[in-house]
Amino acid sequence: MFKSIFAAMLALAAAPVLGQSAIAQSAPTPASQLAQVQRHLAGVSSMTASFTQTDRAGKVLTGTLTLKKPGKVRFQYEKGVPLLAVADGNSLYFIDYSVRQVSRWPIGQSPMRVLLDPSKDISGIATLVPTANPDVVSVEVRDPKHPEYGRITLIFARDASGPAGLQMQGWVALDSQNNRTTIRLSNQKLNVPVSDGAFRWNDPRRSSPRG
Structure with a gap:
């Protein structure tokens, strides 16, 4: 199942995007591509995007995804879905308002964490994942000292208009409980003003259930 979802993500990421750079005459080295991903992550301070989430x-x-570094992200699900995922700078919460x-x-x-910490150095924990398309960069990030933290595979398309020449297309995350989540992004807007108020949420244990 994981392989099929991951293959689908790569196929989606390989679709043509506006501003995509021309294929280089010589293939970049794994080290240079990892450094490019690091520069991209450091160059994104905020992001809004539409997302499609597929579970295992x-x-x-x-x-809709809203992200602001350091440490803040909100996954606001479609109308009628009583779920919310939000990080407030310290903790990541998953709220089910229905229960x-x-x-x-x-x-x-x-x-x-690799998406939310602008100072995170991925050089010792990231591995380049080979792809059939030279305009797709895929990187798996996993801390060998803490396998219980899970892993995330980031997928980028080469795009000259993006930070460090990349545009994030999504990711596949596997957490410590073996819960796999695939996220596909669209309509990405980078480094736009985002209010800290976007990451507030109502605790259903103390109030009526609402998102």
Whole structure:
């Protein structure tokens, strides 16, 4: 199942994008591509995007992503879905308003940490994943000292208009409980003003259930 989802992600990422750079005459080295990904991550301070989420059971949800570094992200699901995922700078929360349940993880123990920490050095924990398309860059990030933190595979398309010449297309995350989530991004807007208020949320354990 993981291989099929991952293959689908690569196929989606390989689709033509506006501003895509021309294929280089000589293939870049793995080290240079990892350095390019590091520069891209450091060059993104905020992002808004539409997302499509697929879980390991094949269930698909859509919504809006809002990200602000350091440590803040919000997955606002489509209307009618009583779920919310949000990080407030310290912790990552998953809220199910239908049953008034809140789950919490420290950001540092989530695969999402590499996207939320602008100072994170991925050089010792990232591995380039070969792709058939030279305009697709795929990188798996996993801390060998903390396998319980899970892993995340980031997928980029080469795009001259993006930071460091890349545009993030999405990722495949596998957390410490073996829960796999595939995220596909579209309509990305980078380094736009984002209010800290975007990451506030209502605790259903103390209030009426609403997103």
